[in-house]
Amino acid sequence: MDVSKVQSVIQGATMPSIYTVTLNPALDKTVRVPNFAVDQVNRITWLRQDAGGKGINVSKVIAKLGGESTAIAVLAGQTGQWIANALVENNIKVQAITVPGETRTNLKVVDTEGGTNTDINEPGPEVTDSVLDQALVDVVSMTSAGDIVVLSGSLPRGASTNTYGRWTRALRDAGLKVYLDADGTALSAGLEQKPSFIKPNDHELSAMLNRELVDVNAIATAASEIVAGGIDTVCVSMGGNGAVYATTNEVWYAGPVKVKVGSTVGAGDSVVAAFAFADAQGLSTEDALRLAMATGAANVMESGTQAAERSVVDSLIKKVQLTRLH
Ligand SMILES: Nc1ncnc2c1ncn2[C@@H]1O[C@H](COP(=O)(O)OP(=O)(O)O)[C@@H](O)[C@H]1O
Numbered sequence: 001m002d003v004s005k006v007q008s009v010i011q012g013a014t015m016p017s018i019y020t021v022t023l024n025p026a027l028d029k030t031v032r033v034p035n036f037a038v039d040q041v042n043r044i045t046w047l048r049q050d051a052g053g054k055g056i057n058v059s060k061v062i063a064k065l066g067g068e069s070t071a072i073a074v075l076a077g078q079t080g081q082w083i084a085n086a087l088v089e090n091n092i093k094v095q096a097i098t099v100p101g102e103t104r105t106n107l108k109v110v111d112t113e114g115g116t117n118t119d120i121n122e123p124g125p126e127v128t129d130s131v132l133d134q135a136l137v138d139v140v141s142m143t144s145a146g147d148i149v150v151l152s153g154s155l156p157r158g159a160s161t162n163t164y165g166r167w168t169r170a171l172r173d174a175g176l177k178v179y180l181d182a183d184g185t186a187l188s189a190g191l192e193q194k195p196s197f198i199k200p201n202d203h204e205l206s207a208m209l210n211r212e213l214v215d216v217n218a219i220a221t222a223a224s225e226i227v228a229g230g231i232d233t234v235c236v237s238m239g240g241n242g243a244v245y246a247t248t249n250e251v252w253y254a255g256p257v258k259v260k261v262g263s264t265v266g267a268g269d270s271v272v273a274a275f276a277f278a279d280a281q282g283l284s285t286e287d288a289l290r291l292a293m294a295t296g297a298a299n300v301m302e303s304g305t306q307a308a309e310r311s312v313v314d315s316l317i318k319k320v321q322l323t324r325l326h
């Protein structure tokens, strides 16, 4: 065997696996409604359906980047089956947590004339803590120390607010690296158990800290405070304004890549996916940041929550401008 093959076998043996967890997935129905208006009859001119929910979006993007992940998701009824089939067709492994009822359908109304995007998200089926506790035991037993688990999205009805706290604690105790992407009380509860990585957007971070974050410096200071509280990596995404990335050793600002926007739904999930993929591949901070910003930009060019092709991501990487702040 030549040296490069030996190296790749060694790397393959040590490369962490990625698991995404979506406790409240959705079938994302993206519809175009020109001149969408409230209190009116609105006509749909085009629609597409995607398997969605934040963790599932992360798995879809990892697959397009050339990586592998297992999508662990609470699935119910025919919609749940539709989502499982769509993922399997895209070569994504699915571990279903089956519950009664019907997985939700989330409507994303795109008005290209008015330039608006309106999300109308269903609550989804109710899930008990005992179902989630069993699922957690199953996840711990299917993973190995060093693997990456991405906990992402809203909690289902019936789940206690501290669900991400309990999961983060148990997964960390099992030696896993936890990425957490949630907001509000679900995020605050998870944060107490110190996940490795979080990616709030600037509005979520501002709400979490209960103060206005007026510019990149204010966001960088806020991100560093969270790192000082015991989170290894904080990436604060800022929509079309790029992102701030902070660890104990460094703070970066990554500028935006200007692209034509198709749909911003799932932009944040693309960034989380790129960081998890880069982490598993052992990329440097700068390469991970470039990949994450290019992946975010490539995905907003797509309609719906369809993941962008790797070739498009690669074509945008050189356009990412990085500035080291600390
Ligand atoms: N209008 C845009 N133009 C270019 N890139 C964008 C745009 N909106 C989002 N992105 C990319 O996607 C990332 C995540 O977007 P953001 O809206 O902050 O996340 P979230 O979906 O979590 O709110 C940004 O950091 C950026 O890289």
Ligand SMILES: O=P(O)(O)OC[C@H]1O[C@](O)(COP(=O)(O)O)[C@@H](O)[C@@H]1O
Binding pocket: 024, 026, 028, 051, 052, 053, 054, 057, 106, 119, 121, 152, 153, 154, 155, 264, 265, 266, 267, 268, 269, 270, 305
């Ligand atoms: O745009 P984002 O925040 O990255 O996530 C988009 C995904 O989140 C959803 O809007 C669901 O959000 P929640 O899990 O927070 O209810 C999905 O419909 C969609 O696939």
